[in-house]
């Protein structure tokens with residue numbers, strides 16, 4: 001009994017030592033990120049010439065808004081080299097080819113680019129999305145780096161792109177070429193990195209856009225101001241057919257909320273992935289059915305992975321999440337922690353179009369990603385807390401989401417109290 005208690009308290013001490021160690025490590029990292037990211041002005045826009053290092057003007061006149069001028073570096077830095085660092089967190093070697101196809105013209109800054117990922121077996125459904133959305137789309141296409149596969153895919157892609165004039169009008173295609181099966185979050189970052197508008201919508205390509213939410217949002221000054229304030233993510237609620245066979249015929253999908261509700265009441269349509277409530281349940285579908293105006297998500301939990309429109313200037317998806325499970329949730333967790341609240345559009349919705357899933361790969365990868373996600377959340381909580389405390393926003397609404405989510409982590413509160421006491 002005693003021995004057990006002794007080892008228990010040793011475990012406890014080790015646990016706290018570990019906590020302190022983690023905290024210090026995170027402080028160090030956070031401090032670095034804090035200095036790099038919180039102050040736009042701290043980043044020199046013009047890289048110094050190599051013989052002019054002492055002359056860096058930290059309070060640079062164009063304050064981070066203009067294009068980076070590469071100083072003397074254009075002589076030595078290829079695009080490939082530059083991009084290998086931009087996506088250095090991803091599995092290497094991976095080659096990124098931005099704008100393999102580039103849409104003609106430039107979309108207005110204040111527009112919503114759909115950012116998505118496709119593989120060759122989704123080309124048809126992608127074509128449908130392009131026809132239907134009629135707005136900017138930035139798509140990452142993974143190319144398996146095996147010569148015969150690569151050439152076949154690129155030929156198919158060429159046909160797809162040149163076979164539809166709306167592609168040329170709206171779609172930017174970026175390639176990721178490597179020998180890995182998938183690295184979802186890196187692909188997402190590529191699509192967002194090269195999106196040419198201020199707002200993006202992270203969407204899975206299989207969804208049918210039943211309503212024109214883009215027009216609605218762009219013409220709604222209140223919504224636009226919320227997006228401009230960079231503290232808002234706008235959710236379009238997702239549905240699927242209970243009977244998968246009904247999900248193939250998009251012509252029969254409802255286009256108005258009234259028609260949607262009829263099919264929901266008839267038991268034909270249900271929330272997306274009803275078997276996994278945590279994925280979409282925070283939207284509160286009961287509330288959605290009744291809603292006639294925008295409402296805020298009040299039951300966030302970290303498995304929530306709705307389809308969201310948010311500012312391009314937002315945290316990146318963590319690229320350690322390569323496979324199935326938690327990848328999109330991790331992106332949206334960080335967005336939420338950074339101070340972005342989720343709001344649900346009352347009359348707009350998406351419907352999933354049926355297709356086959358790769359069940360085995362999904363099961364394996366989910367298990368691995370779950371572990372990673374547990375560590376990731378803890379790390380983020382400390383990193384953002386440190387940043388918020390030091391930038392003086394700890395007691396403002398910016399830190400509200402972080403406080404509720406991170407309080408769920410054991411030891412977090414004590415660590416923050418300890419840290420705050422050092423500060424004062």
Ligand SMILES: *[C@@H]1O[C@H](CO)[C@@H](O)[C@H](O)[C@H]1NC(C)=O
Nearest residue numbers: 284285286287288290298299
């Ligand atoms: C979901 O929305 C309904 C209808 O507005 C409400 O009665 C219910 O309390 C909400 N559920 C939760 C858990 O907030």
